[in-house]
Amino acid sequence: MITLLHLMSALALLVWGTHIVRTDVLRVYGAQLRRILSTSITRRSMAFTAGVGVTSLVQSSNATAVIVCSFVAQGLVGLTPALAIMLGADVGTALMTGVLSFDLSWLSPLLIFSGVVVYLSRRHTSIGRLARAVIGLGLILLALEMISAATRPMMAAAGIKVLFSSLTGDIMLDALIGALFxxxxxxxxxxxxxxxxxxxSGVISLKVALCLVIGANLGSGIMALISAASQNVAGRRVALGSMLFRLSGAVIALPLINFLEVWIAYLTTDLRFGVVAFHVIYNTVRCSLLLMLVEPMSRLCVRLLPDRELDDDGVHARHLDPAAIDTPTLALANASREVLRIGDIIEKMLNSLLLVIRENDTIRATQIRKLDDDVDKLYTELKMYLARVSREELNAKEVRRWTDIITLTINLEQAGDIIVRIVKGVESKKIAPQRTFSAAGMQEVCEMHARLVTSLQLGLSVFLEGDLRSAQKLLAEKESFRDLERAYAKTHLVRLAGQTQQSIETSSLHLDLISDMKRMHSLFCSTAYSVLDEAGMLRRSRMDPGSSAAEVMLDERSGDYSHPP
Known part of the structure; x- marks a missing residue:
């Protein structure tokens, strides 16, 4: 029982080590590796070589599959070069298996010790993340040594031998076990x-080991299919083509397993070397031959997974690439592009809102509700995407950007809700009873609306570029807009005192409208605070140490940023 527990813990350590290496290499070099994969597509040989190189670094063909599937799903890479990359990925992971099969146990303590020392001192830097990858490599080597040590006592355990012999009755069952593992x-x-x-260790025969190797290749392909299930049809074709390539290799190799066993036993008495060498040769020969068939396979995958007409059920996120989650810089860049897209939808809603207010356009009112549903859907997708980006692995700059993105996303979603509320108010208090604003009141609403749209555009620009002058201008505009709202509220009361009939009938709607516009304007201007705070131009109130920077106001005369007294 203890021996089995040691073996299971060693296997867990091996899996954890490969996870650490894959994750941290992607976090540091993810952008460069993705660029290599997306640009090395002019020739099949280049795509194949790129797949070999990238997978050798991340030590996982599954990670490469996720990246390539997302590229094809977004239309950045064609299906044919993507399949060539996947064949190269199979060779890359086989080569890394060959490297790790050598006796490098002496290197494990050095890698772990040096990696820990560097990681603890440079934890949130690129060097620290590379040090963590070095620790993962050391854990892999340590796990392999532990597995070897744990399997030695199994030779003396008759029950273990019986168990393995009962599980390996035929080549199909052996391959299935390898795939499951x-x-x-x-x-x-x-x-x-x-x-x-x-x-x-003699626990299993060479024949069983070869079947497990072939099954492991099939299992990796199945995992790629599962990972690509969330992609569109184009992305799923990559995983399907890769799986069909793996399956075709297994169909040819498994009937020849007895011959291969004799051949390998004749060439070497070192079974460990023989099994690993078979894995490398099997994948290299298989993928090199199948490289000539990537175009026919592409056509087959298109036939098996044809394009479907998209249902008109609203928008979907375009830039939230799940394969970029392990590369924080790319993930945050994708999220930034998506939140700017939400901002464009809000601007479209604002432009339609003016037509609803001024011309009683009920068709536009319906369109605004539809657009708000789109905003809510994108808001949910973006929020869940950011939740998958681990903040613990972000440096200070990335944490600030993460916060800015989620803050702007929330503010834009709230702005969409305010616009819908305004539309409901206009429909019930102006369109249904057939009332109109006074000429002066309508002019005030149009002016506030124009400044609102301008501030939204400026706020999105500040979010994208982080320009300090624009942030100062935006915050000054916030104060000007607040003063304008107060002034227009007073002029409206003057019209009421003058017994202006139109103003009396629409008084409640008018005051609610300019108040909601002021609230929306504050949401749009909130992007300025992060830029000003980073520049050291914000300070907290002495009276309220717990107040947030978002409450800071601009004193235009002194240029000082502080809370109002």
Whole structure:
């Protein structure tokens, strides 16, 4: 029981080590690796080589599959070069398995020690993340040594031998076990190395180990299919084509397994080397031959997964690439692009709002409600996307950007709700009873609306570029707009005192409207605070130390930023 527990813990350590290496390499070099994959598509050989190189670094063909599927789903890469990249990824992970199969146990303590020292001192930097990847590599080597040590006592345990012999009755069952293990560990590398270690220890035969290797390749392909399930049809075709390539290799290799066993046993007596060498040769030969068939496979995948007409059920996020989650810089850039898209929808709602107010356009009112549904959908998708970006792994600048994105997203969603509320008020208090604003009142609303749209555009520009002068201008505009709202409220009361009939009939709607516009304007101007705070131009109130920077006001005469007395 203790021996089995040691083996399971060693396997867990192996999986964890590969996860750390994959995650941190993507976080540091994710942008560069993605750029290599997206640009190396002019020739099949270049795409194949890019797949080999990138997968060798991240030590996971599944990670490469997720990236490539997302590229194809967004239309950045064609299906044919994507399949060539995936074939290269299979070779890349096989090569890394070959490297790790050597006896590098002496290197494990050095990697772990040096990695921990650097990581603790440079935790939130790129160097610290690379040090964590070095720790992961050391854990992989340590886990392999532990697996080897844990399997030695199994030789003396008759029950273990009986268990393995009962589970390996035929080649199909062996391949299935290999596929299941690769799926459970999310790593074909771990499955292959375990098969090699068990074969060396005599727990399983060479034939069983070879079947486990072929099954591990199939399991990796199944995991790619599962990961691509959330992509559109174009993205799923990549995973399907890769799986069909793997399946075709298994169909050819499994019937020849007895011959391959004899051949490998004849060439070497080192079963560990033989199993790993078979994995490398199998994938290299298979992928090199299948590289010539990527175009026919592309056509087959298109036939098996044809394009479908999209249902008109509103917008969907365009830039929230799930493959970029492990690369915070890219993930935040994607989220920034999506929140700017939400801002464009809010601007469209504002432009339609003026027509509803001025011309009683009920068609525009319906369109505004539809656009608000789109905003709510994008808001939810963006919020969930940002929640998947681990803030613990972000540096100070990235945390600030993460906060800015989620804050602007919330503010824009609230602005959309305010616009819908204004539309409801106009419909019930102006359109239904067939009332109109006075000429002066309508002019005030149009002026506030124009300044509101301008501030929204400026606020989005400040969010995108972080320009200090624009942030100062935006905050000054906030104070000017607040003064304008107060002035127009007073002039409205003057019209009421003058017994202006139109003003009397629409008084409640008019005051609510300019008040809601002021609130929306404050939401649009909130992007200025982060820029000013970073420049050191904000200070908190002495009377209220817990108040937020979002309550800070601009004194235009002194240029000082402080809370109102």
């Amino acid at each position: 690769a799926m459970l560990t999310y790593s074909s590398l771990a499955a292959v190395l375990l098969a090699a270690t068990l074969a060396t």
